[in-house]
Amino acid sequence: MTEKTWDRIRKIQLFLFIVVTVMLLSGGCGTQGEGDAAASPDDMATAMSGGVNISALGTSEWTESQAADKTEGADTEEVPGMDANPNTSEIIYQGTNFMSSYRCIGGDSIYSTGFLGEFDGNHPAEGPYFAGRIGIEENDIQQFALEIPEDMFAVRGCVDRQGRWHLLLAQKTENPGTDGKVEIPEDRKVEIWVIDRDGNLEQSMDVTESFGGGRPLPLWMEVDHETNYYFASGQTIMILNTSEQSVEVLNFGGSIAGIGIGRSGALYGVFDAGEGDFLGLVDTDSGSIEKCAAFPENDARPSFSALQGGVSVELLLANMEDGVWSYDGEGLKQTVTLDNMVVNGQDILAMGFLWDSRVCIMSREDGKYIFHYAPAEL
Numbered sequence: 001m002t003e004k005t006w007d008r009i010r011k012i013q014l015f016l017f018i019v020v021t022v023m024l025l026s027g028g029c030g031t032q033g034e035g036d037a038a039a040s041p042d043d044m045a046t047a048m049s050g051g052v053n054i055s056a057l058g059t060s061e062w063t064e065s066q067a068a069d070k071t072e073g074a075d076t077e078e079v080p081g082m083d084a085n086p087n088t089s090e091i092i093y094q095g096t097n098f099m100s101s102y103r104c105i106g107g108d109s110i111y112s113t114g115f116l117g118e119f120d121g122n123h124p125a126e127g128p129y130f131a132g133r134i135g136i137e138e139n140d141i142q143q144f145a146l147e148i149p150e151d152m153f154a155v156r157g158c159v160d161r162q163g164r165w166h167l168l169l170a171q172k173t174e175n176p177g178t179d180g181k182v183e184i185p186e187d188r189k190v191e192i193w194v195i196d197r198d199g200n201l202e203q204s205m206d207v208t209e210s211f212g213g214g215r216p217l218p219l220w221m222e223v224d225h226e227t228n229y230y231f232a233s234g235q236t237i238m239i240l241n242t243s244e245q246s247v248e249v250l251n252f253g254g255s256i257a258g259i260g261i262g263r264s265g266a267l268y269g270v271f272d273a274g275e276g277d278f279l280g281l282v283d284t285d286s287g288s289i290e291k292c293a294a295f296p297e298n299d300a301r302p303s304f305s306a307l308q309g310g311v312s313v314e315l316l317l318a319n320m321e322d323g324v325w326s327y328d329g330e331g332l333k334q335t336v337t338l339d340n341m342v343v344n345g346q347d348i349l350a351m352g353f354l355w356d357s358r359v360c361i362m363s364r365e366d367g368k369y370i371f372h373y374a375p376a377e378l
Helices: 003-026
Strands: 089-092 098-107 109-116 129-135 152-159 165-171 190-195 201-206 220-223 229-233 236-241 246-251 255-261 267-272 277-282 289-294 304-308 315-319 323-327 332-337 348-354 358-365 368-375
Touching: 098 152, 098 358, 109 152, 109 165, 152 220, 165 220, 220 255, 229 255, 236 255, 255 315, 267 289, 267 304, 289 332, 304 348, 315 348, 315 358, 332 368
Parallel strands: 098 348, 255 304
Antiparallel strands: 089 368, 098 109, 109 129, 152 165, 165 190, 190 201, 220 229, 229 236, 236 246, 255 267, 267 277, 277 289, 304 315, 315 323, 323 332, 348 358, 358 368
16 A cells, blocks of 8 residues: 555544544533423412312421432422622612512512502502512512402412412402401412413412311412422421322421422421421421521521522522521521621511522612612522
């Protein structure tokens, strides 16, 4: 074989080597980041009728083991949204006057129900009851074209991984009085509405049967990746399984100060079994709790406004007494204090975490709504 032929073979080999190398470096599986968005959950049932299954598991077992391994292999898809924003900002609301009666923060929105119009002493306002949203760092509210029945009132809510608002509505006997309270009869009607960020009603469920028998309305509400609902108050967590249309009740031997879904999809709660508050991972199958980390001793026991999965950490927690904490599977770390935010706890109306990894604090100060934004993950 001539030298010229060998040169030609070597050139062909070099060319093939370069082509293969380029293909390997490019990955061959699409653009990086594709598929990060969470899959849409199954369509939820449109009604919760008879045949409710209620199972009381009794006092749960409290363990000291770490919960980090519990989430191994769980759903860790990235939350759809935007890049992390490291900026702290303060936005003063300048839009349509309204009185906010219930607030919920998550995704890229501050959701609120309320009454349009000016304050008149303790009277809520003159306008109709409405639901709407305020975008990140926006200063006006988008009123949704939802027809909320006159005898229904927003009680609780939460935001899922797709940024949709899950709103718990309960029947009341009258509009809020001058004392700001709502009377809700024991036989009241209870519904869950699923609302997208544009204000469209995607689903509605009648869950009256699930809250029958004088069961109290919850202090906390969460929804997981499979659209199962969790309601907590006192020493009880109620699980509403939408696919099986069943209810399960977990009773714990200690009080609950908040619940939430982590980035992995696991259920967490802040508990107290008589020896101080701690963050616990809930095993919804057995009803047991694994202790993740203890909170520092505090004279006052704070109630947690939000426990939500973070962008890069497993869980973010917020309360109106201390500020913001993060949990990475190993320990708790305080990332924001209210002193950093220059806001008093008594002025805070709502706290929650956004897709840009910041905490949003909605407060009312000197007759104005103010939104404080700060990085929550450090």
